Amino acid sequence: MAVVTFKCPNCGGDLQFDPASQKFQCEYCSSEFTQEEAAAANQQATESKQQEEKDESKNDREAFEEADLYLCPSCGAEIVTDATTAATFCFYCHNPVILQGKLSGQYRPDKIIPFAVDKKEAVDSFLKYVKKKRFIPRNFFCKEQIEKISGIYFPFWQYDCKTEGGWHGEAKRIRVYRTGDMEHTETKVYHLDREAEVEFRELTRNALNKENRQLVEAVQPFRLEETKDFSMEYLSGFLAEKRDIEKSDLAEELHKEVQKHSADMVKSSVHGYDTVSSLESEFHIQGENWKYLLVPVWVLTYRGKNDKIYYYAMNGQTRKISGELPIDKKKVIKLFFGVFAVVFLLMLLGGYWGW
Incomplete structure (x- = not known):
């Protein structure tokens, strides 16, 4: 498995993607x-790795099933990752490392949404968020904890398709009228066919x-119109996860969903009746298009x-922003007894107990 870092052509330093400028900085x-x-x-450097990728890509899936060990190309330190980590940092020299083989071949993403928020803004937003929350443990937002905030690319599938088919339903028009003292209800039934x-x-x-x-589900949606063609350089300075759910695992569920939505949309287009009900529908999937996408989240x-x-996610x-934050029970108890003491004193001074 190849590892790679991107170097500055001027000084040889490591390049990292800067969300603020949308450029790569040394x-x-x-x-x-x-x-x-x-x-x-x-x-x-990229081309020198391509032959290694070709030789190893056929064994990628087996290699992903357990922890993997790599050497940092900057300092030689060992890097241990799990099966789905695709980009990380060297724990020793802190240089960004991209595990290139994990995003090559069939695992290479088609699209990416680059980070638009840098770490400083992410930290500032986190501090503003927790300051609005009461009873948060102090060590949740201490300096050592804040330094662990990480920008991570999460894997998604994007799916486009067309459906063609027909919908059959029944509609009714109901008219209520009176003749003398008698009330009459007239119901007309219509059979509807739509393609x-x-x-x-x-x-x-x-x-x-x-x-x-x-973490990523809690902060959706993303503006998919801002996706860019995937390039390894966007990962520099961030972490990344590799997908472990294939499109074949999702196809049946998505097919049922779009078929149901197709029938519902046709039904909703029927107007001019008092009631409309579905009897039968059949839609076929046409022109499927799958894209493998990476999306950015601060975690x-x-x-x-x-x-x-x-967790806190942005x-x-x-x-x-979304989060499930811890509660410091000591703070809650302290507030309870503080409020109780004030109320007790006021009641005592007011002679509530008749003392």
């Missing part, structure tokens, strides 16, 4: 490069089985005293 000489310039500068073509675009499904998939996790994992594109 932390040593402060040079900036577009994606095209960064890719061109590292083309030779339709329905287009579905940008349906998304999480492509990760891990428990931490809730901070915290293990509570009961070993429960609490959409790295839209800035939507």
Whole structure:
């Protein structure tokens, strides 16, 4: 399995993607490069890895089933990852490392939504968020904890298709009228047949089985119109997860969903009746298109005293925030007794007990 870092063509330092400028920056000489310039500068290193990818891609799936060990190309430190980690940091020299083989071949994403929020903004938003919440343990937002906030790309499937078919239903018109003292109800029944073509675009499904998939699900949606063609350079400076859910695992569910939506949409287009009910529908899937997509999320996790994992997540594109935060029971108890003491004193001074 090949590992790769992207180097500055001016000084040889490591390049990282900067969400604010949407360019790649060198932390040593402060040079900036577009994606095209960064890719061109590292083309030779990339090409030297391609043959390794071809030789190993057929064994990728087996290798992903257990922890993997790599060597950092900057300092030689060993890097241990699990089966779905695709980009990480060297724990020793802190240089970004992309495990290139994990995103090559069939696992190479088609599209990516680059981070639009940098780490400083992510930290500032986190602090504002927790300050609005009461009873949060202090060590949840201490300096050491905040430094663990990480920008992670999560894997998604994007699905487009068309459906063609027919819908059969029954509609009724009901008229109530009176003649003298008699009330009459007239019901006319109509049999309806409709044929339709329905287009579905940008349906998304999480492509990760891990428990931490809730981190990305909680901060949806993403603006899919802002996706870019995938390039490895966008991963530099961030973590990334590789998918472990294949499109074949999702196809049956999505087919049923679009077929049901197709029938519902045709039914909703019928007007002019008092009631409309479906009798039968049959829609066939046409022109399927699947795309493998990476989306950006800032994440901070915290293990509570009961070993429960609490989390804070921020959409790295839209800035939507979600979290399941821990509660400091000592703070709750202290507030309770503080309020109780004040109420007790006021009642005592007011002679409530007649003392």
